[in-house]
Amino acid sequence: MSSSDGVIEVAHLSKSFGAVRAVDDLTFQVQPGRVTGFLGPNGAGKTTTLRMLLGLVSPTSGSATIGGKPYHELRQPMRTVGAALEAASFHPGRTALDHLRVYAPQAGVPDSRASEVLDLVGLSFAANRRVGGFSLGMRQRLGLATTLLADPPVLLLDEPANGLDPEGIRWLRVFLRSLAAQGRTVLVSSHVLSEVEQTVDDVIIIARGRLVHSSTLDALARLALPRVRVASPDVAGLDALVAQAGWEAAADASSPGRVELLGVDAAAVGAAAFAARVELSELTPHDPGLEQTFLSLTSPAQDATTGGAR
The missing domain is CATH 3.40.50.300 (P-loop containing nucleotide triphosphate hydrolases)
Known part of the structure; x- marks a missing residue:
């Protein structure tokens, strides 16, 4: 074959x-x-x-x-x-x-x-x-x-x-x-x-x-990486901090000064913001884990398809 x-x-x-x-x-x-x-x-x-x-x-x-x-x-x-x-x-x-x-x-x-x-x-x-x-x-x-x-x-x-x-x-x-x-x-x-x-x-x-x-296992694992939601009244300062640290970030277009950082823990973000003198108004960690991500995808509350077929 x-x-x-x-x-x-x-x-x-x-x-x-x-x-x-x-x-x-x-x-x-x-x-x-x-x-x-x-x-x-x-x-x-x-x-x-x-x-x-x-x-x-x-x-x-x-x-x-x-x-x-x-x-x-x-x-x-x-x-x-x-x-x-x-x-x-x-x-x-x-x-x-x-x-x-x-x-x-x-x-x-x-x-x-x-x-x-x-x-x-x-x-x-x-x-x-x-x-x-x-x-x-x-x-x-x-x-x-x-x-x-x-x-x-x-x-x-x-x-x-x-x-x-x-x-x-x-x-x-x-x-x-x-x-x-x-x-x-x-x-x-x-x-x-x-x-x-x-x-x-x-x-x-x-x-x-x-x-x-439907995806590679690696793509599913990315959904399970720890995430931190960060907000600051100092929009420029926060942008500079994220760029300097090299963090992967997803900005909230409807809310300037708020980003979600992927693959980093809240303690590291807080320490970096303190050192850079960037004021934070929000620092919310979320660490779903792979098994929790799977359970979330298959829960009765999850009706929308997540991820495309390869």
């Missing part, structure tokens, strides 16, 4: 279940060579969106394509997309190796590939153990091994860190980044930003079925 074949594109996608609007006019793109976090609280519509991408649920309107095609038009789906949407969908009486051997013919790969992917996900030691005795974290790894059977360039993973211990989460982080470094498209859903913030390159955040933010 070319790089364009690995692009996931969702365009004006909507899905209603009776009176419930689970997904509402959702539009975004996911690019190859990057790990993209598909984020939102439980019930935001993430799993429904992934199921529409895989043709398991029909959209009410809009489209969801992979490489420009809906899933049902892909000639060799398992060689194009690997998906893990349910960690518990295993026959408890089968061994891990036998589970993968069942899927190998569908993926068009030899039985030997089963052992290879178990090794990739660190489950070789449990190859001949029955899945019914697996922990949730082990099931997550087996689900990931199943998605990799046909070596697909696109991966859709629903809450893959669920049930993993801290060591497992660190392993998953390194593993997903290595897959993206190979040029694969990796879309990872989660309802907890802190779970994936050290893993993803880009974020797509939805709430109540709607897009509320």
Whole structure:
């Protein structure tokens, strides 16, 4: 596949279940060579969106394509997309190796590939153990091994860190980044930003079925930088202080002498203003933090879309 074949594109996608609007006019793109976090609280519509991408649920309107095609038009789906949407969908009486051997013919790969992917996900030691005795974290790894059977360039993973211990989460982080470094498209859903913030390159955040933010993780982090709102009756003095200190500032056009400073704390601003003899009439700090920014974007009070789709 070319790089364009690995692009996931969702365009004006909507899905209603009776009176419930689970997904509402959702539009975004996911690019190859990057790990993209598909984020939102439980019930935001993430799993429904992934199921529409895989043709398991029909959209009410809009489209969801992979490489420009809906899933049902892909000639060799398992060689194009690997998906893990349910960690518990295993026959408890089968061994891990036998589970993968069942899927190998569908993926068009030899039985030997089963052992290879178990090794990739660190489950070789449990190859001949029955899945019914697996922990949730082990099931997550087996689900990931199943998605990799046909070596697909696109991966859709629903809450893959669920049930993993801290060591497992660190392993998953390194593993997903290595897959993206190979040029694969990796879309990872989660309802907890802190779970994936050290893993993803880009974020797509939805709430109540709607897009509320789409950007790089760095751009989202900029929204979470500490900010200080400063006002002074000495407009020229304040402007000179900001310029001399090199602070990034956003002026309030409707209120001369008031600025918002990005990436600096209130104590530093106060000390600099005192040294420069610039009178301040306001010095208000605001430090939202990345997780708080995420919660703010997905709160019921936040209805406007923040940030544009890339």
